Amino acid sequence: KHLIQVINPNTNVAMTHTIAQAARSVAAPSSEIIAVCPTQGVESIEGHFDEAIAAIGVLEQIKRGKEQGVSGHVIACFGDPGLLAARELASGPVIGIAEAAMHAATMVATRFSIVTTLPRTVIIARHLLRQYGFEHHCAALHAIDLPVLALEDGTGLAQMKVRERCIQAMKEDNSGAIVLGCGGMANLARELTAELGIPVIDGVTAAVKMVESLIALGLGTSKHGDLAYPNKKPLSGCFDMLS
Ligand SMILES: NC(=O)NC1=NC(=O)NC1=O
Numbered sequence: 300k301h302l303i304q305v306i307n308p309n310t311n312v313a314m315t316h317t318i319a320q321a322a323r324s325v326a327a328p329s330s331e332i333i334a335v336c337p338t339q340g341v342e343s344i345e346g347h348f349d350e351a352i353a354a355i356g357v358l359e360q361i362k363r364g365k366e367q368g369v370s371g372h373v374i375a376c377f378g379d380p381g382l383l384a385a386r387e388l389a390s391g392p393v394i395g396i397a398e399a400a401m402h403a404a405t406m407v408a409t410r411f412s413i414v415t416t417l418p419r420t421v422i423i424a425r426h427l428l429r430q431y432g433f434e435h436h437c438a439a440l441h442a443i444d445l446p447v448l449a450l451e452d453g454t455g456l457a458q459m460k461v462r463e464r465c466i467q468a469m470k471e472d473n474s475g476a477i478v479l480g481c482g483g484m485a486n487l488a489r490e491l492t493a494e495l496g497i498p499v500i501d502g503v504t505a506a507v508k509m510v511e512s513l514i515a516l517g518l519g520t521s522k523h524g525d526l527a528y529p530n531k532k533p534l535s536g537c538f539d540m541l542s
Contacts, residue, residue, distance in 0.1 A: 300331045301371070301514055303507060304364035307336040307482060308353040308376040309343050313451040314483045318375045318503050321485030325504040327511055333369060335360050343447035344376050345417050354381030358541055361385045361393070371510035373399075375482040375503050377415060378423045386520045387529050392513040393520060396502025397427045400478040401436070403505040407498045408475025410438040412468040414461055415480025416450075418442040424480055438472040440480075450483035461487055462494075469497055476500060 305322045307315040319334030326332050337356020341349045357374055358381055364372055371391040374382055379395025386393045404411035413424050421440045428434045443460035450457045461484055465477050476498040479488055488501035513519075520526055534542040 301329060301511070302364075302367065302369040303330050303332055303371050303373065303510055303514075304360065304367075304369040305332055305334045305373045305375055305503070305507065306357055306360045306364075307334070308340070308357050308374060308380050309349075309447070310336050310340050310356070311342050311448060311451060312336070314343075314448070317451065318482050318485055321501060321503045322373070322375075322507045325507055330507070330511055332507070333364070333367070335363070344378060344380060345447055346419050347423070350378050350380040350423070353378075354384060355538075355541075357381035357385055358388060361388045362541060365390060370514045373503065373506040373510055375485075375506070377480045377482060377502065378420070379427060383526070386526045389520050390522075391519045392510050394506040394509050394513075395427075396482055396506050397424065397478075397480070398431055398502075399506035399509050400500045400502035401428070401431055401433045402509070403500050404476040404478050404498070405433060405436050407500075410436055410472075410474045411476040411478050411500075412438050412472045412474040413440045413478045413480045414464045414468060414484075415440065415442050416445060416447050416457075418444060420480070438474040439468065441468055447481060447483060450481065457483075458487060462491060465491055465495060465499060469495055478502070 315336045322332045340356040372393045374395045485501045485503040491499040
């Protein structure tokens, strides 16, 4: 069995469960999903400040996963917080859910739209589109204008808004696919794909399958150059947990 660590970078236990369920729904029989979230940090990630905090928790979990002998890691937040730092620490592959969903979308459509949570997180998705080279593949970005944890409040309002926004995007953007812009939306993709008749892509499930593929190909994170293990140096205060 290959252990695959799926990290919810926020500390919300309900969302960690949503993410874990989605990951396990597609995991191969040869994979075992270990779903975790930081021991300390922020309950939802809705901007640059939250991402900076969450990145430390991601690194702490990457280190723990390595100690547990996991074969690969997923960063299950649509900002892919701490992705490159995590790749320096990791031996196996590390894939972010935005990266995974965007790549999958470009394989099934020439253009895709993104439906995310708060308007202020749209800029983070834009930065990732540029970083990954997908600016010209993304036709539009939409926000349901609800906070991330509305997806776990049990009212179904956020899920209804996601559905409405996906239908609107399909009509307005002339995109062939839609990317769900939050780890907490992971359980909505299959139903929306069936109902809308358009690939609606969740990054958690996409990332799990991509990590499995890289593991099967014998591809870990390159340790040649900038993703080599961090230079050894003393880490002071609370950061000594990372040394
Ligand atoms: N765009 C987002 O909603 N990002 C996210 N914040 C979280 O806490 N999890 C996400 O996926």
